[in-house]
Amino acid sequence: NAGVTQTPKFRVLKTGQSMTLLCAQDMNHEYMYWYRQDPGMGLRLIHYSVGEGTTAKGEVPDGYNVSRLKKQNFLLGLESAAPSQTSVYFCASSYPPSREGWNYDTQYFGPGTRLTVL
Amino acid sequence: RKEVEQDPGPFNVPEGATVAFNCTYSNSASQSFFWYRQDCRKEPKLLMSVYSSGNEDGRFTAQLNRASQYISLLIRDSKLSDSATYLCVVNGRGSTLGRLYFGRGTQLTVWP
Numbered sequence: 724n725a726g727v728t729q730t731p732k733f734r735v736l737k738t739g740q741s742m743t744l745l746c747a748q749d750m751n752h753e754y755m756y757w758y759r760q761d762p763g764m765g766l767r768l769i770h771y772s773v774g775e776g777t778t779a780k781g782e783v784p785d786g787y788n789v790s791r792l793k794k795q796n797f798l799l800g801l802e803s804a805a806p807s808q809t810s811v812y813f814c815a816s817s818y819p820p821s822r823e824g825w826n827y828d829t830q831y832f833g834p835g836t837r838l839t840v841l
Numbered sequence: 842r843k844e845v846e847q848d849p850g851p852f853n854v855p856e857g858a859t860v861a862f863n864c865t866y867s868n869s870a871s872q873s874f875f876w877y878r879q880d881c882r883k884e885p886k887l888l889m890s891v892y893s894s895g896n897e898d899g900r901f902t903a904q905l906n907r908a909s910q911y912i913s914l915l916i917r918d919s920k921l922s923d924s925a926t927y928l929c930v931v932n933g934r935g936s937t938l939g940r941l942y943f944g945r946g947t948q949l950t951v952w953p
Contacts, residue, residue, distance in 0.1 A: 754939055765945035766885070766928075773939050781940070813884055819939060820873060820932060828873050828932055830941055832884035 724749050727833035729814050735839045736804045744799040744836050746814030754817045755797035756781075756830065757789060759810040766813070772797055773819065804840045812836045844868060844942035847929045851948040854919055862914045862947045864929030873932035874905055876914050878925045879946065885928055888914075919951045 756771040768781030772791040820828040847864035874891035891903040902915040929944040
């Protein structure tokens with residue numbers, strides 16, 4: 724199993740350009756997430772999805788859109804990139820939390836995409 | 842108040858030392874607790890889950906105190922390879938079910 728993969732690994736954009744980050748998982752996980760990580764800020768949730776065809780806003784959703792057309796894929800779009808979106812983007816996936824068991828909802832992360840917006 | 846708070850460190854310890862990290866969480870209904878490890882410029886990876894009775898995995902021991910909403914990680918006999926950032930993680934409940942909340946991480950450097 725490849726686990727969680729992300730493409731591309733690196734990207735440089737100019738202000739105003741658009742791009743899509745792709746996340747794919749082969750673990751049959753229901754839940755998928757997009758985070759950004761900036762120095763001193765920790766991981767911040769951008770958007771997440773609890774199943775195919777559903778998405779929800781996280782902590783910092785502005786400037787981003789997402790789609791989950793297939794269970795295994797979760798796309799993050801930047802319509803008009805800004806320098807403030809320079810960051811490392813991580814995708815993650817998990818099973819849903821279980822009513823009976825603890826720690827069922829462990830998240831597994833992809834290797835990240837390093838994005839620079841000039 | 843942040844969902845998860847942890848001491849950012851840095852902790853600088855010699856090889857062989859014992860070091861302990863602590864974190865507190867705000868949602869008393871949380872049911873899942875984890876410690877993740879993140880190496881420089883890499884993705885976070887699960888180090889260990891934390892169970893109510895406490896659990897041990899080799900040199901690592903995790904404890905949970907639900908009454909005080911407090912989680913700890915103890916590393917014994919530190920190795921150079923333990924140098925990393927350790928993230929305390931707690932799940933959301935109710936309206937935030939399905940989300941995990943990450944602390945900002947505690948940086949550990951083990952020196953020879």
